[in-house]
Amino acid sequence: MxxxxxxxxxxxxxxxxxxxxxxxxxxxxxGLSAFGHGDKHVEESAEADAAMEQFKELENLMK
Amino acid sequence: MQQQVANVATAETAVAKMTLEEEAKRKKRLWALGLLGFFAIVSVGTFAYNEYYIYLSVYLWFGMIYGMCLQYGRFCFSSAFRDLFAIKVPRMLVGIVIATLLFGAVSAPITAIGLSTFHAAPVSSHAIIAGVFFGIGMVIAGGCASSSLYKTGEGNMNALIVILSLSLTQALFADVGGWANNFVPEAWTQSAAARGLPASINVTDGWVDQYLAGYVWNQPAVTYAEVLGMSNASVSGAFVGNLLVGIVVPASLLLAVVYVLYWRKGYRRKQQKAGKDVSGFTGELAGYWSMIIANKRTAIAGLILGIACALHMLVIQGLRVKFGFKNAGVLLERIGWDFGLSVQGTVFDPGYWYVTTQEAQWVGWTLQKMGVENLDNIYFGFVNGIPNPAINPADWMSFALIGGAAIIALYHNEFKFKKPTWETAMWSVIGGAFMGIGARLGLGCNVGAFFVRVANGDCSGWLFGLGMAGGAYMGVKFFNWWTERKLAKEAEACGL
Known part of the structure; x- marks a missing residue:
């Protein structure tokens, strides 16, 4: 058992x-193929959705 | 003849007892399988209903893993500090530090490829003060935020009271205004008002609101990599800045201090008794290593926790990319659950292991249903929302964490329904309240504000840990005083 x-x-x-x-x-x-160059991926995301990135900055401040 | 009859009777009684014990164990295992089946049915059923529910199921199954690991490793920050300060045993603390190191090592590659869901928190002395509150609370309550969850899964009702107290205190503290505004510095009020938050957020009414928008947000939120001028999402930033400088070096130093103060003397005495040579640097190194491997169970649990935490971030990020959103608020709206979203359309969706905010949320949701207006504060109304606990992703994680701990406890015959006494219940309520205040001041608990932050190179993590250690020390001293006073009173009553 x-x-x-x-x-x-x-x-x-x-x-x-x-x-x-x-x-x-x-x-x-x-992202997975961007090992060591993840910052580029992050930059692209930020450009794509600036408003949500602003939220992302704030979200961790208020958990 | 009589002796033989007595022997047979004794043997029959023993067999009957064993059969009863076996039957009880069998029942516990069936309960465990039943719990597992329940989570499996929820996952499959909701996925069959709507693909988006897989996002919540990810939280659920990783929550299960966290619960299993916590129960197996007896992973408790309260025990760690209490054992260290009260009886000078560092095993659990060492296990937790090793677990943090291992989590950091697994997180680094995820950060390097830019798929980490982690974001640094503001760094200032507030993290230390919050840690002090939290540390006092967890020692008084007899369990930290995470261990209270797994202990609830073991049937410990004191732990459940701690969770209830912690949850209620957070929900009330995050919304307290009126008289509490008198304790807000004018500079905070002005700074908060100047933020330009949406009109639905009454930012100048509420202590926590003004603390957040008027003080905390003005502090830098940085990782060690960023302090050293590196990007988090790079090999050098993730491995050198965050892992080496932010975790390995301070953790090794902390362990060295613990070794010198709490381990070295006992280790050397034992070795010398056994006739072994402990002189020189090699002897010290052997002693240091013996301390590190002393709590294998916690370290093994820590390793699995670390891997699970990192994979959790990876899978959540993958699903966010797949479904095209960055916060589960969008997902909840798509599946028709739009009540309780924040003014930005977001909900609490950490993307990694977190404990306290989802606890505050379900109380916040309940209070809202009872007529309390609490969506006008920053904590609920602007960021985290108060979604129905039944579809709150992070709540799925916490429920499953309790379930996972229950499953392992049932299998190991460690599940036992423990009723609280009035005295233990009182300490649970007080300790939970302290932890709730500490968690809101520090924007997290022993997991969110320490374990996860330290492992991800956040500069505020060690500050919270420092405060937590100080608070735990005060808590231990208070409890010693209280116990001695109580014993003295009892002795006096007995005329001793």
Missing amino acids: KSDLWIVFAVTAGFLGFQMGYALPPMQEV
Whole structure:
């Protein structure tokens, strides 16, 4: 019976694996290949949505 | 003959007892599997209903991991400081520092590629003061913000009272105005008024509002990388600035101080008794290492926590890119839940492990439903919102954290319903209230304002930690005084 703790780990790992796979393609598109040059990606995002970036600056101030 | 009958009876009783214990364990495991099944059904069901719910499920499953790790590693900041100051045992503190280091090491590559969801918080002495409040509170309550969650999952009702007190205090403190405005410096009021916030935010009425907009926001929000003139999203910034300068160096120094003050003497005595040579630098190094590996369970939990925290940021960022938004407020609107969004259309969506704001939010939501107008303050009304707890992403994380801790506790036969006494309940309420005030002043708790910030190279993280250590020291001294006074009174009553 005790060995069924692995069911918990397997189910959890399964869900997390699925979610990571779901989120991976967009990450590859925009950032994963930019290792060490992530600042460029950040700059582009900021230009794309200045208003939301302003919010992002503020959001951490008020958690 | 009689002896034989007695032996058989004893054996039968023992077998019956064992069978009952086995049955109880089996039931606990079934409960654990039931909890797991519940979370699985929620995830699959909501995803089948609408794809966007996967965003909330990410919070849910990472919350599960956090809960499992916290319970397994007995990850508790309150115990860490209490053990250190009260009985001079540094094991838990060392485990937590190692966990922070490991989290930092896993976060650095995520930061380097520009996919981190972390943002630095303002740096000033307010972080120390907030830490003091929080430190006092967690020692008095007998648990920090995160450990109260996992202890609730173990059936500890004192921990649940701590959470309730912490949540309620935050929600009330964030909205307190009127008489509290008398304690706001004029400069804060003027600075807050000059911010030009939306008309729905009554920024000059509310202590916390004026504290935030009139003081905290005027402080620099920087990481160690930025202080050194590097970009966070670069290899040098993430690894040298944030990881090496911001975490490895200060953490190693802290551990060295702890080694000298709390570990070295005992270690050397034990080794010398065993006839081992502890002289020279090699001996010191061996002692230092023995301290680091003393709490393997917390360190292992810390490693998994670190990996999970970093992956959490990565997956959330990936989904934000996929769905084309930067805050879950947009997502909630798309799926038809637009009540309780902030004036900017946002909700609390940290993108990483966080504890206290979602607790304040569900109380804020409840108070709002009871007729309290609390969307006119900055905390709820301008940034975090008060969405229905049923679809609040960060609340999914906290519920799952409790669930994850319960699952591991049930499997390890450590789940036990513990009823509070009036005295422990009182301390839980007082401690929770202190932590709630500290969390709002410091913009986070032991997780959000210390663990995550330090691991991501935020300069304010260590300041909050410093205050937390000071507060915990005061809390320990207070408790020692209180206990001695109580014992003296009891002894006097017994005529001793």
